[in-house]
Amino acid sequence: MLPSPVSSNRRGTSQHLRTFSSSDLKRALSLLRARSRFTNLSIIILGGCFCVSFLYNLAFIFSSSSPSLVAYTPPQSILSIIARNSTLENLSHLVIVPGHAIWTGTQPDQVLDEDRWTLEEYQRGGGSYRISAFVEHIRRGVEITLQDDTSLLIFSGGQTRLQSTTTEAESYMRLAKSLGLFHPDSEQTHREPYFLRATTETYALDSYQNFLFSLARFHEITGRYPLQVTIVGYEMKRRRFEELHRTAVRFPAHQFEYVGIEPTASEEAARIGEVKNGYAPYKLDLYGCHDFLLAKRLARNPFLRFHSYHTSAPELRGLLEWCPDDARMVYDGPLPWDIYE
Known part of the structure; x- marks a missing residue:
């Protein structure tokens, strides 16, 4: 069998590409946007955790010179055996x-x-x-x-x-x-x-x-x-x-x-x-x-x-x-x- 004419093959290929672009492009863009939102949210959460951890450790480090930075409560194992006379x-x-x-x-x-x-x-x-x-x-x-x-x-x-x-x-x-x-x-x-x-x-x-x-x-x-x-x-x-x-x-x-x-x-x-x-x-x-x-x-x-x-x-x-x-x-x-x- 003789091969199909070149012009006919190109049209099929072109039509296939157009079909791929129209059906999948929106889906790809939507997926990219979803990933972007997820990434931004993750960055915000991780950044917040880092800030809280940093501030807590900073307070702990300086708690000896500034006790008011961290409110301290003795452990329950100690409190359970303390009963002050009123x-x-x-x-x-x-x-x-x-x-x-x-x-x-x-x-x-x-x-x-x-x-x-x-x-x-x-x-x-x-x-x-x-x-x-x-x-x-x-x-x-x-x-x-x-x-x-x-x-x-x-x-x-x-x-x-x-x-x-x-x-x-x-x-x-x-x-x-x-x-x-x-x-x-x-x-x-x-x-x-x-x-x-x-x-x-x-x-x-x-x-x-x-x-x-x-x-x-x-x-x-x-x-x-x-x-x-x-x-x-x-x-x-x-x-x-x-x-x-x-x-x-x-x-x-x-x-x-x-x-x-x-x-x-x-x-x-x-x-x-x-x-x-x-x-x-x-x-x-x-x-x-x-x-x-x-x-x-x-x-x-x-x-x-x-x-x-x-x-x-x-x-x-x-x-x-x-x-x-x-x-x-x-x-x-x-x-x-x-x-x-």
């Missing part, structure tokens, strides 16, 4: 007694026995006058608390001695109970009734942490932060607390009181030592997180204990972590007591 929720006055040593005794007649105290070497050999100052700090702290129904007494001090299995704070509480200080009008018994408005803070390793950690512990107990703070300690440490520690935590001066009590035979060497080893180093390192003061904290933490206040007092996370390169720079983030000013 009578403590309206307390507003924090009374702090910082610890200086650990009492290992159990009976009232052992209170002034130096062998019943776990002491630093420089604290030994001075007779009972130094120990009597510790006891007087405890007595005065209890007295102030009993005189104010809105107060919570916190004995503060960690497990700072390798020779002891207890903390400074717990030993102070045990001493107060042994002497019957919380119930002075009742008969002395071996089982003194429980006093609700006194507790311990068992992580502090120095005087700055005595102050800061007690503020956090007050929040753990009451669910709020104190309106007023009273600290009972050595008179020679007054400047350290009033001028340096109070400034470091930015607590209002008009709502802060320091009650100073010295041993009956105060040593000049002790006062010189306070300036050299306490006031002067903190003046240069306001938060105690560099070199000399940091080394002291490390030496006082032989059992590797660490606190829970990032969880229980999240408003203080920025302050808890504040350690600027300029060691005298005051923390500039938000604090719960800013409203008191």
